[in-house]
Amino acid sequence: MSAQPENSSQRYYAAESLRMAQSGLMELSQQLVVQRAQVESYRASDLTAARDTYSQLQQTRKDLVSVLADVRLLLMEVEETQLAAAAGQLQAGLQGFNLMSNAYRPVYDVLRDFAGKLPVEGTANAAIIGRLMNNVKMGYYPTDPDNISLILRGVRFPEGVTTNLLDPCCGCGRALRQLAQGNNCYAYGVELDESRAGEAQTRLHRVRFGSFFYSRISHEAFHLLFLNPPYLSVLNESGGRARHEKRFLIESLCHLAYGGLLIYVIPYYRLTQDICRVLCDNFDGLTVWRFTDGEFKQIAVMGIRKRRDMEPSDALWLEQYTVDPAAIPSLTELPEDKYALPAQPLEVPVFKGEKFNRKELEQQLRRSGSFAQLMARSELDGGVKHPLLPLSIGQIGLIGGSGMINGLIECDTPHVIKGRIVKVVSTEIENQFTSTGEHYGAIERQEISNKMIFNVLTPQGFRALT
Numbered sequence: 001m002s003a004q005p006e007n008s009s010q011r012y013y014a015a016e017s018l019r020m021a022q023s024g025l026m027e028l029s030q031q032l033v034v035q036r037a038q039v040e041s042y043r044a045s046d047l048t049a050a051r052d053t054y055s056q057l058q059q060t061r062k063d064l065v066s067v068l069a070d071v072r073l074l075l076m077e078v079e080e081t082q083l084a085a086a087a088g089q090l091q092a093g094l095q096g097f098n099l100m101s102n103a104y105r106p107v108y109d110v111l112r113d114f115a116g117k118l119p120v121e122g123t124a125n126a127a128i129i130g131r132l133m134n135n136v137k138m139g140y141y142p143t144d145p146d147n148i149s150l151i152l153r154g155v156r157f158p159e160g161v162t163t164n165l166l167d168p169c170c171g172c173g174r175a176l177r178q179l180a181q182g183n184n185c186y187a188y189g190v191e192l193d194e195s196r197a198g199e200a201q202t203r204l205h206r207v208r209f210g211s212f213f214y215s216r217i218s219h220e221a222f223h224l225l226f227l228n229p230p231y232l233s234v235l236n237e238s239g240g241r242a243r244h245e246k247r248f249l250i251e252s253l254c255h256l257a258y259g260g261l262l263i264y265v266i267p268y269y270r271l272t273q274d275i276c277r278v279l280c281d282n283f284d285g286l287t288v289w290r291f292t293d294g295e296f297k298q299i300a301v302m303g304i305r306k307r308r309d310m311e312p313s314d315a316l317w318l319e320q321y322t323v324d325p326a327a328i329p330s331l332t333e334l335p336e337d338k339y340a341l342p343a344q345p346l347e348v349p350v351f352k353g354e355k356f357n358r359k360e361l362e363q364q365l366r367r368s369g370s371f372a373q374l375m376a377r378s379e380l381d382g383g384v385k386h387p388l389l390p391l392s393i394g395q396i397g398l399i400g401g402s403g404m405i406n407g408l409i410e411c412d413t414p415h416v417i418k419g420r421i422v423k424v425v426s427t428e429i430e431n432q433f434t435s436t437g438e439h440y441g442a443i444e445r446q447e448i449s450n451k452m453i454f455n456v457l458t459p460q461g462f463r464a465l466t
Contacts, residue, residue: 022120164221165222213247218349221257246272257305271319276318284305289302290328401421401452421453
């Protein structure tokens with residue numbers, strides 16, 4: 001998962017968005033009152049203008065409802081549960097409000113009062129920043145082993161088939177290893193943080209370094225996709241939001257084979273309309289299960305990848321879980337072997353990360369028989385070497401200059417030999433004459449050559465052979 005520095009100077013998406021939402025609620029609530037008054041004014045003099053203004057009034061209400069929906073999710077993220085509940089009530093009440101009513105003053109007052117209570121300034125803002133800093137935890141939320149065990153109980157692995165498992169943000173690799181261990185699986189992981197990726201490499205079969213979004217991975221090559229995206233709440237350098245739950249889902253599902261199983265772990269309040277639509281369009285047999293610890297309000301969405309239907313399926317039932325999380329069944333209720341993985345073998349011809357993985361290359365080279373053979377010393381290296389043909393003068397010079405025959409020579413006449421190469425400069429002078437035989441100059445030419453010298457120490461004394 002993505003690393004995120006932990007310091008008080010960070011700009012958190014939730015905090016920044018609440019501040020902007022407060023301004024939006026103030027402005028839209030005022031527009032609501034003004035547009036309603038304009039409709040009433042135009043009704044007597046200009047029906048066309050009245051209808052146009054009424055359409056604007058409808059749009060303003062729609063915008064308010066949308067802002068309140070976003071605010072509710074943001075408040076849930078910063079653990080302001082009471083205010084989140086109030087946002088939900090206001091959203092429902094505004095949707096059912098009669099726009100031609102004359103009771104706009106109470107609506108305006110309630111919206112302004114609610115906007116004023118949003119934690120955007122002073123100690124309240126400091127409090128939510130503190131909670132965000134604690135919750136973000138470097139952007140890394142590993143799934144605990146107990147809940148993985150419960151998920152694993154609901155998965156049936158095929159016999160006699162090696163299944164491929166993919167985790168696009170694998171962290172230290174513990175969750176995927178627990179899913180794969182003992183089930184005849186080949187585990188693939190991608191991790192942005194190199195220290196965690198290095199640790200994951202000790203647990204998984206193959207790990208890629210860098211961003212998943214810049215990796216190259218085969219499509220429809222995996223039997224199971226385990227997706228626990230980083231729950232980032234920090235604004236990136238460009239000011240854009242750094243949440244990736246939807247992006248990870250969209251860009252990773254293509255790697256899952258049709259009939260393969262998705263395990264999607266997110267907080268329940270992130271089951272937004274757009275995410276629910278992606279899930280319902282691409283997966284059959286969708287179920288939602290609540291984690292037993294409740295620490296991060298996490299849920300596991302499970303489903304079988306399908307080909308997209310021409311007619312979009314209803315996603316409202318899935319969205320309702322954000323309003324009524326108590327209705328989400330616990331993972332302890334997940335039936336055994338509820339989801340069966342495809343029984344056909346799959347190949348992964350392409351699995352490349354954003355960054356070059358030197359550690360994996362080292363591991364592969366160590367396991368390579370060809371590399372071991374290449375690096376092994378030949379039996380000839382330690383034995384007596386006999387040339388097939390007598391050595392030429394040039395070959396003797398090369399061997400002597402390389403030092404291969406230096407040292408003590410045991411023979412009938414033992415001796416010590418040392419070869420060396422020296423440079424020899426020879427000068428040639430060519431006199432120049434005219435056609436009449438007069439000398440008018442000379443050309444000097446120098447030629448540099450190598451000369452082989454063998455210094456030999458014998459019992460009879462020292463000799464130099466050239």
